[in-house]
Amino acid sequence: GEDVEQSLFLSVREGDSSVINCTYTDSSSTYLYWYKQEPGAGLQLLTYIFSNMDMKQDQRLTVLLNKKDKHLSLRIADTQTGDSAIYFCAAGYSTLTFGKGTMLLVSP
Amino acid sequence: GAVVSQHPSRVICKSGTSVKIECRSLDFQATTMFWYRQFPKKSLMLMATSNEGSKATYEQGVEKDKFLINHASLTLSTLTVTSAHPEDSSFYICSATTGRSKLGNTYEQYFGPGTRLTVT
Numbered sequence: 001g002e003d004v005e006q007s008l009f010l011s012v013r014e015g016d017s018s019v020i021n022c023t024y025t026d027s028s029s030t031y032l033y034w035y036k037q038e039p040g041a042g043l044q045l046l047t048y049i050f051s052n053m054d055m056k057q058d059q060r061l062t063v064l065l066n067k068k069d070k071h072l073s074l075r076i077a078d079t080q081t082g083d084s085a086i087y088f089c090a091a092g093y094s095t096l097t098f099g100k101g102t103m104l105l106v107s108p
Numbered sequence: 109g110a111v112v113s114q115h116p117s118r119v120i121c122k123s124g125t126s127v128k129i130e131c132r133s134l135d136f137q138a139t140t141m142f143w144y145r146q147f148p149k150k151s152l153m154l155m156a157t158s159n160e161g162s163k164a165t166y167e168q169g170v171e172k173d174k175f176l177i178n179h180a181s182l183t184l185s186t187l188t189v190t191s192a193h194p195e196d197s198s199f200y201i202c203s204a205t206t207g208r209s210k211l212g213n214t215y216e217q218y219f220g221p222g223t224r225l226t227v228t
Binding site: 098100 | 218219
């Protein structure tokens, strides 16, 4: 089955760029997602990328996909304190496998 | 550690019947469990938040009489889809949180593998 791995914690200063990395194992995963979870809330879909794409940009968010290495990253430009949250990577098609989440802490 | 299981993984039922889905934390006590529903291809929608020993908190638009949630113990929460209809066919996923973590936050969630419900 699919296995999705993420680093657990990332700390950045406000205004810097944040890069959250994710690896997955199943090369047949068609969709790759990034979810955000703020304290006490459910998962919020941030963005997703199809497996036939290398990059997707959406305002401050840039997703890079390296299919060969099965590596996915989420870059947040000009990180703000409001970006502090847990970010989940998920891979799959009709069913998803989630990573454990990366806690992003943004300090002023 | 921190394994969450769901049972069954797949279920097919006839329209009008009820289906119960179990979510268990296998090696930790879960103070809070979440139930999500995944729509085709993309979205994961939070249905309800379940705290052990108290009533579940449902998200707006989720029918609490249709989706009955019981969090009877620190390791078990159940979701019962009552009088199921074909439009209830979906992927239901639960997650659990311990309320504490090695990072010092309370928001690490551990997800179950999901249950595929098909209503015919």
